Structure formats: structure tokens, C-alpha cells
Amino acid sequence: MKLILTLIILTSANSFELKPFEVPVGMSCSQLHDKLVYYVKNPNYVPGNGQIWIQSFHNKQPVGGYLCESK
Secondary structure (H helix, E strand, O other): OOEEEEEEEEEEOOEEEEEEEEOOOOOOHHHHHHHHOEEEEOOOOOOOOOOOOEEEEEOOEEEEEEEEEEO
8 A cells, every 4th residue: 555645736816736645655655745845935914914934845836735545
């Protein structure tokens, strides 16, 4: 059995791309996610403006979430 981590890359306001990565043996999906994704504070955030205070990225592309599945 192998684990596949799939990052949900946001390509525009209403579309996305799925980017799969094979999880190395002995590593969890969360551990690989932490190696692939970095976080940046949103400079436009102020309490109450409806924006998130931190944004996640992979290779300078915004990440909307991730999936982990075994195959």
C-alpha cells in the first residue's frame, strides 16, 4: 500500500489543479504536507474584512487544501 498526498492548487477564483505526490515510506501525509507547503501572513487582513489572516503556498502557487489517500 502506498500513500498519495494531493495538493489542491488554486489556479483562479473558480478553478483548481490537483497535484499528486507519493508519500515516502515512513512519512505521513501531514509530514510531507509540512515539507511542501509554506505559509505567508496576508498583508491585507484586518479583523472583520472577510479575508484569511494567513495564506498557504506551494512553489508560489496558492494551496486551497489537500487530500490523502491510500492505493
